[in-house]
Amino acid sequence: MSCRSFAVACALLAAVALGAAAAVSVCAIAERPALSRGFVDGGVSDARLGNGLDASTHVAALVSGSGAAALLIFIVWTGQLRQREEHYRGLIENGADLIIAFEPSGSIRYHSPSCRAVLGRGGPDLVGQQVYELLHDADVPVLREAVDRLLGGGGTQCVVQRMSNPEGASRSFEAHVSVMPDGGGRQLVVLNARDITARLEAEERLRRSEERFQLALRASNVELWEYNFATGHSILPEMLYQTLGYGDGEGPALAVDLEYIHENDRAGVSDALLAHVDGRSQVFKADFRLRSRSGEYVWVSATGRMFDRDGDGEFETFIGIIRNVAWRKELEESLRTLATRDGLTGLHNRVHFISLAERELDRAGRYRHPCTVLMVDADDFKAVNDTYGHEAGDAVLCRLAETAVRMLRDVDIVGRIGGEEFAALLPETDVEAAVVAAERVRAAVDALAVETVAGTIRFTVSIGVATFGPQSASLEEMLRVADAALYKAKKEGRNRVVVA
Structure with a gap:
């Protein structure tokens, strides 16, 4: 008797014990070619339930050994297994991420449908090709090195790879690479790649914008500074190091540090700060002299504004710009001298x-x-x-x-x-x-x-x-x-x- 005939016979016995509904469910299982589809060898395999036996064998064993209750449990379990299988297959086949399984040698055994949508390549023609042919030449050593590390110790490697379509257009991907068994005692490398081209382009635009902004600031002799009152974290301008001569960990904790301001200028700076904190001025602004590492003073002009009040209504962040105005003060003094x-x-x-x-x-x-x-x-x-x-x-x-x-x-x-x-x-x-x-x-x-x-x-x-x-x-x-x-x-x- 064939496995299918034996399963049908078991279904008839189940009809006697459990009724027609259960028998129909078991027949459906027996008639279904496979409970799960894998990507081993690029094809489809029958479902194996832990010990290598197929579904029909399990049905016969359950009916003959444990009776109707065990058969009912089996029916429910196989239904859940089928639902999970369909769920995960849907995620793979409809997801935007690229999933490529290849042998350690680089030969592709499986790829998700998204490969065709993203790279313009897919189907049987891609199976058997070298995965490294999809990559930018400069990125091939990176992936090879990641694969070697995985084969030697397991785990997961994260790399950034560029892949091209047949027309040569390149896109960038963040790829998580891992190793899994193929069921036949061999290992497969699985590459799960997400397209980050748009993100990298946005980051590059932001970098260029920041670079232009910094160039504009330097061309206008202006630098940024920031201080967080809650954490004490500060971003100090390069001027403190270049013009005033301080090294790392030296000098003012913030650009407007009364300890380093000339004693004749402290009152004016304090008044300007209080006026801004009290809301009497929208922006803090003051010209004052900062003490350099050598003890000499340099004229600067600082403008800033406080942001981000905490739960108690206190300001948390002080952000502004500062510029070296020694040349301006010298010019003002020259003009004042000429005038007086x-x-x-x-x-x-x-x-x-x-x-x-x-x-x-x-x-x-x-x-x-x-x-x-x-x-x-x-x-x-x-x-x-x-x-x-x-x-x-x-x-x-x-x-x-x-x-x-x-x-x-x-x-x-x-x-x-x-x-x-x-x-x-x-x-x-x-x-x-x-x-x-x-x-x-x-x-x-x-x-x-x-x-x-x-x-x-x-x-x-x-x-x-x-x-x-x-x-x-x-x-x-x-x-x-x-x-x-x-x-x-x-x-x-x-x-x-x-x-x-």
Whole structure:
């Protein structure tokens, strides 16, 4: 009796014990060519249930040995097995991932239908071909090495491979490679590959965009910084290492680190930070000096904003940009010097002297404090220019300016207001103290010997003194009164101090 006839006979016996429904189920099993389909040898094999016997043999054994209950269990079990088989086959045949099983030599034994959809290759023509022929030449050694490692120790290897269609178009795949037995005592290599071409292209676009962004930042002398208050993690600009000279693990913990900011700038930076935290300003912005590793300070400009409040409403992240503005500060200082300083002597020019002096005079009037003005003029300066030349005359004016500044206090305001004429405003100084200061300047100039290419030059000065009071209640009036006293000194013989 054949296996199929024997199974049908068993089904008839089952009909007696269990009823027609069970018999129909067993007949369906007996009539089904196979309970599962494998990819061994690229074809279909009959289902084997653990011990190598086919389904008909199991039915006969169950009916003869354990009776109807065992047969019922078998019917349920085989139905579940069939459902699982169909489920997994559906996943393989309808999935987008490529599944290729090949021998260690590289010969393809099975491939999923997605190979045709993705690579334009499939069907019987692909079975038996070398899997390495599908790969980019540069990727073949990578897969061979992965296979060798698997055959030697098992496990799973993850590699990135490029595969081409017949037209030569290449796509990139992330492949998980493993080894499994083929049922005949041999091993098969299974490659499960997912197309990551779109992901890699997106990553490359992002990389290029980031590269362009960084180039744009560097071209504009701008760098990014970030600080996380919760974790303490910070991203510091390269400027800290390149410009300030710090190494890894050295320097500020964040770009706006008060410990490394010049003491004269800390208050302004703190105020700007508090204004931003309190919501009084949308963006933090401040110019300040950062201390370098050598101890010198570099001007920077920082702009930032806080993000990501935690559950308590506190900010977690501080992100911004910072730029080296030393060149800008130098330019600003140069422009300020040009606007406020005399180009020859370095003293305050006339406009800036008047501005500073009026501010000080206003304070003196408000608090009823004494204040005095000196008008200083080089005697016979025209003769110096005519005798020794204008270059020597410039040297005389510079020495006069240096001497006046040296003989007066730091709080005194000294300026060149025209030609060889200088003025000094002495805060908190009455007329008696002003005369003492003026005599100190006159005597120091009288003792000078200015060495020039044209020879040694000696010269003197005349000084007029005017004090703040009812008759000279404005700076303009004080300068006019002091100038009158100056010319009186010249008229009386020069090289002297005269009080208005």
